[in-house]
Amino acid sequence: MAGEYRLLLENARQLVLVCGRGEKYLLRAGMASLAVLQNASLVVGQDGYIKAVGQADVIRNQFSGATFERKIDCTGKCILPGLVDAHTHPVWAGDRVHEFAMKLAGASYMEIHQAGGGIHFTVEHTRKATEEELFNTFKHRLERMRRAGSTLVECKSGYGLNLETELKMLRVIERAKQSMDIGISSTYCGAHSVPKGKTATEAADDIIHNHLPKLKELKLSGEIHVNNIDVFCEKGVFDLDSTRRILQAGKDTGLQINFHGDELHPMKSAELGAELGAQAISHLEEVSDEGIAAIARAKCAAVLLPTTAYMLRLKQPQAGKMLNEGVIVALGSDFNPNAYCFSMPMVMHLACVNMKMSMNEALAAATINAAYALGKSDTHGSIEIGKQGDLVIINSSRTRQRSAVTDSSQVTIARGIPRSGAAVCP
Ligand SMILES: N=CN[C@@H](CCC(=O)O)C(=O)O
Ligand SMILES: [Zn+2]
DSSP states (O other), rough: OEEEEEEEEEEEEEEEEEESSSOOOHHHHHSOOOOOEEEEEEEETTBBBBEEEEEEEHHHHHTTTEEEEEEEBBBBBBBEOOOOOOBBBBOSSSOOOHHHHHHHHTTTHHHHHHTTTTHHHHHHHHHSSSSHHHHHHHHHHHHHHTTTTEEEEEEEEOHHHOOHHHHHHHHHHHHHHHSSSSSEEEEEESEEEEOTTHHHHHHHHHHIIIIHHHHHHHHHTTTTTOEEEEEEEEEBOOOHHHHHHHHHHHHHOOOOEEEESSSSSOOOOHHHHHHHHHEEEETTTTHHHHHHHHHHTTTTTEEHHHHHHHHTTTTOOHHHHHHHOOOOOEEOOOTTTTBBBOHHHHHHHHHHHHHOHHHHHHHHHHTTTHHHTTOOOTTTTSTTTTTTOOOHHHHHHHHGGTTTTTOOEEEEEEEOOOOOOEEEEE
C-alpha cells in the first residue's frame, strides 16, 4: 500500500490489543482472555488513528510502498494501548505531608476534614494560587503521568468550591487540553466539599443556580468544555438528596455523571448512580449488595481506587464480587494531595495484590474499561483500527510484567495525535 503514514511499530513480540471486536467494555469473562497478537506490527496514519494491526509479515507486505514519518523497531518488546487513568485531582497548590503524619498518629481522613484540614486545606491554598502557578505544577504532574504510560487522564476541579476558583481550575485544565500531549477528560467537581460557612443545601443551590449556568455559557462561547460532573456523596459532605439535585442538574446541562460514592460510609450512592444513568461511580468501598446489582444492570462503571484504600487503610473495594456480578470495573490513580501516585502501573499492581484482581483484569480495567468510564471507549482503550493511536511500548518481552512494571524507564509512549508535533517520546 502506498501513501504516507505517521508511525510504524514493527515486529513486536507481543501486541496486546485488549479487545478487537469493537467492545465498549469487558466483563469478567472477556477480561480473562485478552486479545493478543504475537510477532505483530501496527500502522498509525497522518490523522493519528490506527490504520492497520496484524502479523508483522502481513503488514510488511501490505505497506511495502508506504513511507512513515517514524518507525520503531519493537523486536523483543510488547505494545499495549495507552493506559487510561479514570480518576485524578491533579490541579492544586499546597502539600499535605503534615496530614500524613497526623494519619500515622491515628487521625482518620474525616476527622482531619471536619477539623478544617484535608480538602479544606487544599482549597485555601488553591484559591490563593495564580492560574500560572497552578498550570505549571499541573503540567509537571501530567508529564509524570504520561511517562508512566497514561495517555488519557480524567482531571477534576474541586479545590475552589466557589465559582471563581472552580473556573480558574477548569481554565487550567482546558489550557492543558489544548497544549499538552496527553488526552484529558475534564470534570467539574464544585461539590467536592461543602464550603465553610454554607450548608450542603446552600452549596447545592449555588452550584445549580450559578456554577452550572456559567459552565453552559462558557461552553457555548467555546472557552471551557467540561465533560463530566462529580459530587463527593459522603456522610458529612453531600447527602443523597443534594447529590441527586446537583447530578441531575449537571446531566441536564449535558455533562456525564461520574461521581464519588460509598467511600467511607454506605450512602446508597451506587443505587443513586444507577437511577440517574451515571457513566461511572468511584470508590465504592462501602457499596451495598443492592448497589452492586444496580450498577451492573445500569452498565455504570465502578472506578476502583487502590491507592486510596491503601493510603487510608480502608476496607478494600470488593472487586471480585463486582466482577462476578457483571459490573464494569475500571481503575484510577486518584492522584491528589492525599494519594500522591502518578503511576497506573502501580495502581494495577495494587489492584492485583490488595484487591485480588488478575493481571489481565487489571490491564482491561486500566484501558478499555477506564475509557468506558469516561465515555471514550469508541476511540480509546484498545488497539483497533479506527481508534486513536495512543500506545505504550514496554521494553520487556514478558507481557505478564505489564502489571508489575512500575519503572517508567521501561516504557515508551507513542501518541497518534500529538499536540507538540513529536510522535514518540522516550
Ligand atoms: N474522597 C474525595 N476526594 C478525593 C480526596 C481528595 C483530597 O483529600 O484532597 C478522593 O477521591 O480520594
Ligand atoms: Zn477523588
